[in-house]
Amino acid sequence: MKEITIDALESILKNLIERLRKKDINELSFDNDWYWNIPTESLSSFPTEPSLTVGSLNDDVDFLNSLVKEDFTTDFLELERLAALFKFMSKKFSSSLV
Numbered sequence: 841m842k843e844i845t846i847d848a849l850e851s852i853l854k855n856l857i858e859r860l861r862k863k864d865i866n867e868l869s870f871d872n873d874w875y876w877n878i879p880t881e882s883l884s885s886f887p888t889e890p891s892l893t894v895g896s897l898n899d900d901v902d903f904l905n906s907l908v909k910e911d912f913t914t915d916f917l918e919l920e921r922l923a924a925l926f927k928f929m930s931k932k933f934s935s936s937l938v
Contacts, residue, residue, distance in 0.1 A: 860933075870928050873898045880920060900924050 875895050882890035900921040907918065 868925075868929065868932075870897055870932065872928070875924060875928075877924070895924055897924060897928055 873896055875897060877893045877895035878890045879893055882888075903921055904918065904925070
């Protein structure tokens with residue numbers, strides 16, 4: 841099994857954020873809200889085909905913004921919501937930030 845260190849993840853995220861700032865992108869908005877979601881427990885259940893659920897980027901962003909405004913104890917649900925946000929960011933910026 842391959843591994844990645846927390847330091848490597850931190851470096852990658854810092855570099856991506858810095859790249860957005862250099863392009864003078866200080867906030868993100870998206871045209872889409874709804875997306876197909878594969879439930880976490882089904883991500884590696886091969887060969888069974890997962891049932892899809894529907895996610896809301898607006899709900900994800902509201903949740904993430906609420907974390908900044910209040911003290912919170914992580915339950916790591918943020919990672920699922922960040923994953924959805926990162927997918928939309930990838931789609932939006934993959935060709936425009938080259």
